[in-house]
Amino acid sequence: PQGFAPRAAALLNVTPDHLNRHGSMDVYLALKMSLLNLLPSGQAAVINAELLADERVKQALGGRACLTFSADALVAADFFARDGRLWRRGQKDSLLALNDVPWQGRHNIANALAALALAESAGIDCRRLVAGLGSFHTGAHRMSVVAEKGGVRFVDDSKATNVDALIQALDQFGSTPPAIALIAGGVDKSCSLEEVRPSLRRYVKKVFLIGACKERLAASWGDDVPCEQCADLPEAVDKAGRCVSPQGTVLLSPACASQDMFTDYIHRGRVFADAAATWSA
Numbered sequence: 001p002q003g004f005a006p007r008a009a010a011l012l013n014v015t016p017d018h019l020n021r022h023g024s025m026d027v028y029l030a031l032k033m034s035l036l037n038l039l040p041s042g043q044a045a046v047i048n049a050e051l052l053a054d055e056r057v058k059q060a061l062g063g064r065a066c067l068t069f070s071a072d073a074l075v076a077a078d079f080f081a082r083d084g085r086l087w088r089r090g091q092k093d094s095l096l097a098l099n100d101v102p103w104q105g106r107h108n109i110a111n112a113l114a115a116l117a118l119a120e121s122a123g124i125d126c127r128r129l130v131a132g133l134g135s136f137h138t139g140a141h142r143m144s145v146v147a148e149k150g151g152v153r154f155v156d157d158s159k160a161t162n163v164d165a166l167i168q169a170l171d172q173f174g175s176t177p178p179a180i181a182l183i184a185g186g187v188d189k190s191c192s193l194e195e196v197r198p199s200l201r202r203y204v205k206k207v208f209l210i211g212a213c214k215e216r217l218a219a220s221w222g223d224d225v226p227c228e229q230c231a232d233l234p235e236a237v238d239k240a241g242r243c244v245s246p247q248g249t250v251l252l253s254p255a256c257a258s259q260d261m262f263t264d265y266i267h268r269g270r271v272f273a274d275a276a277a278t279w280s281a
Contacts, residue, residue, distance in 0.1 A: 008122040009035050010046035010114050013164065014057070026056070033060040046117040048110065049077035067121050069113035071106045079113040079126075086113060088126065096130050103138050107168045141269035143169055147276035151247030154237070154276035158252055158269035162189065163196050166255040170196070174203030179248035181206055181240035183233070183272070186256030188213035193220040196255070200225045206243050208236040212260040232261070233268070237275035250276070 014029050036045040042065070049068035051057045070077040078089045085094035086109070095116065098109065112133050116126040138144075140156070147154040157169045166184065174180060182204045193216075200207070206226045209217050210233055218227040230236040233252075240250040252272045262268040 004038055005040065006035070006038055008043070008046065008118045009039055010118050010121075011036060011051060011057075012048055012110065012114055014051060014054070029056055029060070033057070036061070036064065039064075044121050046114060046121050048114070049075050067117045069110065069117045071110040071113060077113075079117045081109050081113065086116065088116070088120075095127065096133055101134055101136070103136060105143060105168065105172045107165075108138065141265055143172060144269075146273040147280045149280035150245070152241055152245050152250065152280075154241070154250045154252075154272070154280070156252055156269045156272050156276075158254065158258070158265045158272060160253040160255060161186075161257050161265060163191060163193060163255050166253045167196050167199050169251060169253040170199040170203045173249050173251060174199065176202065178203050178205045179244060180204045181208065181243040181248060181250045183208050183210065183236045183240055183250070183252045184254050184256065185209040185211035185214040185217055186254045186258050186268075187211065187260045188216060189257060193217065193255075197221065197224045205248065206240075208240050208243075210236050210261065211254070211256060213256060217255075233271050234275040234278075237272060237279055241276075241279045 011032060014032055039045060044065040044067050045061065046067045046069065049070040050072065052068070067079070068077040069079040071081050073080065073082045080087055080089065081098070084098045086096040086098070087094050115133065116129055119126045119129050141158040144156045145153050146156045155173060160166050160169055170180065180203050184207055200221055201224045204225045206228065207221060209227055209229045214229045218229060221227055228239065230239065237250065244250060252269070254268070258265045258268040262271065
């Protein structure tokens, strides 16, 4: 919006999403990069260090100074994770021990590092954030265990509305041999579905598909993992629970938007939780 001038700004990731609206990844990237261009002259941008391998990102930055972060210990960054702790490059002591926080997952580590970098970019001592990060609880519908019965757990990841978020969930809950019954599908965002295929082969026992694009998902993933199309979410939950019983995970991580069958992702998550409670009763 006109006149908007952020004190600090971050680029967390650039993965395929909303392409049904934007048309191409180049347009989507340009829109994301435009936020950084609104920063005051000389103000450092906060950016995921892994994105600097993309020539389009480096060109769009145009030489602007950056504060970098990465949850990958092998990637050089100003804020990074190593040995179960969060660090600021150049400082002797770590900022935070990850075994002291109530959140989990590589994506949350990256978000915490980005928050620390944003604070520094805004002129705030990043250590002032440590107490808040140590007590922070993530919101509902993002990798939340909503029911358990015997050895079967039900995980609500309804907020995972793109393929990258699905990959994060599979990496978090996956094990070998595959023990996940995945529930996916919804509104097609016209994004590539290829990136998740290795994770499906590694972690997923069977996929139960719902929603408007279930045929496309079945066609894309059917060579990698068994897929079954279901009429609605409660049917998918029932079949998924029986698929992994007596031990495994039923994971709702749709990789799609929700408005074909639900009001929003919150509504979808609540329907899932109700169906999981019924199955577990």
